[in-house]
Amino acid sequence: MNTYVPPRFDPTRVPHLLGSFAPVSEEVDVADLEVTGELPDTLDGLYLRNGPNPRFTPIGSYLYPIDGDGMLHGVWISGGRARYRNRFVRTPALVAEERAGRALWGGLGSLIVPDADQVGPELAGTFRELPDINVVRHAGRLLALAESACPFRVDNGLATLGREDFGGVLPAGITAHPKIDPVTGEMVVFCYGLEPPYLTWSVIGRDGTVGRGPTPVDGVDEPMMIHDMALTDRYAVLVLAPAFFDLAAAMAGGSFLAWRPERGTRVALIPRDGGPPRWAADEAFWVWHTVNAHDDGPGADAPVVLDYVQWSRLAVGGPQEDSDPVSGGLVRARIDPVAGSMTRTLLDDSRVEFPRVDDRRIGRRHRYTALATGTGRTDLLPGEYDAVRWYDSRTGTSRVWSAGNLSVGEPVFAPEPGSWGSSDTADPSDDGSDASDGSDGSDGSDAEQRGYWLTFATDRTDGSSWFLVLPAEDPASGPVARVRIPVRVPLGLHGCWLPTQE
Secondary structure (H helix, E strand, O other), X not given: OOOOOOOOOOHHHOHHHOHHHXXXXXXXXXXXXXXXXXXXXXXXXXXXXXXXXXXXXXXXXXXXXXXXXXXXXXXXXXXXXXXXXXXXXXXXXHHHXXXXXXXXXXXXXXXXXXXXHHHOOOOOOOOOOOXXXXXXXXXXXXXXXXXXXXXXXXXXXXXXXXXXXXXXXXXXXXXXXOEEOOOOOOEEEEEEOOOOOOEEEEEEOOOOOEEEEEEEOOOOOOOEOOOOOEEOOOEEEEEEOOEEEOHHHHHOOOOOEEEOHHHOEEEEEEEOOOOOOEEEEEOOOEEEEEEEEEEOOOOOOOOEEEEEEEEOOOOOOOOOOXXXXXXXXXXXXXXXXXXXXXXXXXXXXXXXXXXXXXXXXXXXXXOEEXXXXXXXXXXXXXXXXXXXXXXXXXXXEEEEEEOOOEEEOOOEEEEOOOEOEOOOOOOOOOOOOOOOOOOOOOOOHHHHOOEEEEEEEEEOOOOOEEEEEEEOOOHHHOOOEEEEXXXXXXXXXXXXXXXXXX
């Protein structure tokens, strides 16, 4: 029998298990949702979001945003009407816990695992899978993504189909933020691990076959956490901040992640043609999420421009300590692949996160970045925001919509059908060789203003949740439609807009 005694843990004292973050257990299907305002006729598809939602009261520990079972929340829109469905991503661990009627695995910070008497020999001693971060659709597959493991495939009704290892070619899985090239249709992915090779990258073709299997990234000789990536026409861009896994410390009751700022932050430019990576280095900073990247000119030696949300250090879990506050903002880095250097420019010093652009601009210059932001309230938790901000890279200005009592999630762009031609993809002739400020209008900004920004929001006063539709041409004017969601949608994390015609 398992003789391990879990550490004392009181989930009622974990801020990210309470209030707007508190998990929900009910799975519901509701048609003809209540709409305030008018849903645009051009919106026809599915808005889908994934996020951490413990099915049972956690034991041992709970670390937001990494721990938690995945729950998918879907809003189907067509003909000015909306319906809703939510479903858990049913991993083998979750199914075992549902049979037991309680949590059997602890959070990542406690290393509690069940024995064979509790879950059988196949699951005994294993760590639970956590496909609770993001959701994407590629090559007909709808994938719920984990931090760094195999995703789980779900069907169009959100029922779990099983673990996806891409025909056995990617058995270690991928991370939660792959990037899909809107021109080639390729999905570029990476994966980090606790054993060599510590970092690999791969390419999945438009048809879903793996064109490049796991390829080690030379120059990485320790296990590191890397949450997101960016893509250009020539490179996969990875930011390697000094967040190292420390299993010895974790086994002794300490943190499994060690922040070592003296090591600095490196950026890897990995040629998509398979060449050796090019490196640049700077002082330490942390990146949860990139915005976008592009090659700033023709030729293999042209600089790379990377926009991202920068933080002064890694921070996870509850409120930060006042003695070591975390600062951040929207930053643009210009990376010289020849000199191995980078210069960083602060674009907006507001408290922001969850940046998104029009996905048709991935890997090419964009004009608008939408981000969740704060209005200055001091009672919001880390990861909680009460406004949406749009940064205009052409003018260097921002517009803000304040959500009042609503806590908002990640904004996602839904383009107007046909706004970029019949294919609704970026122009393949745009090679990024023109003016980097987009002054000639070739940054796709006209198309970026023809559509809607979508997000979930939860009222902090009564716990009600809403699906918001904001017009891209004037987003600061507020939602043109608010759809009442029949259950509370816990805050965080990532989602996508899936048009019906694709």
